[in-house]
Amino acid sequence: MQSAGFSAAPVFAFAALWFVAVAAAALVACCCSCCCRGGGSSSSYSYSRRVFALSLLLLFVFTAAAV
Numbered sequence: 143m144q145s146a147g148f149s150a151a152p153v154f155a156f157a158a159l160w161f162v163a164v165a166a167a168a169l170v171a172c173c174c175s176c177c178c179r180g181g182g183s184s185s186s187y188s189y190s191r192r193v194f195a196l197s198l199l200l201l202f203v204f205t206a207a208a209v
Contacts (some may be wrong), residue, residue, distance in 0.1 A: 155206070157208060157209070160205075160208045164201075165206075
């Protein structure tokens with residue numbers, strides 16, 4: 143008989159990989175925002191509010207699905 147820890151191990155591994163991937167994406171986005179576009183001033187902000195809201199919504203949905 144397997145323990146609950148062994149049966150949940152793949153789920154925890156997926157959650158850890160998800161966390162690392164989101165952290166890496168946030169780090170890359172932050173570096174690109176600060177370094178590649180001249181300090182991240184508001185005049186270089188190219189995303190519309192609608193795209194930003196959609197991205198945030200999808201982040202919440204996929205994070206909830208991963209949990």
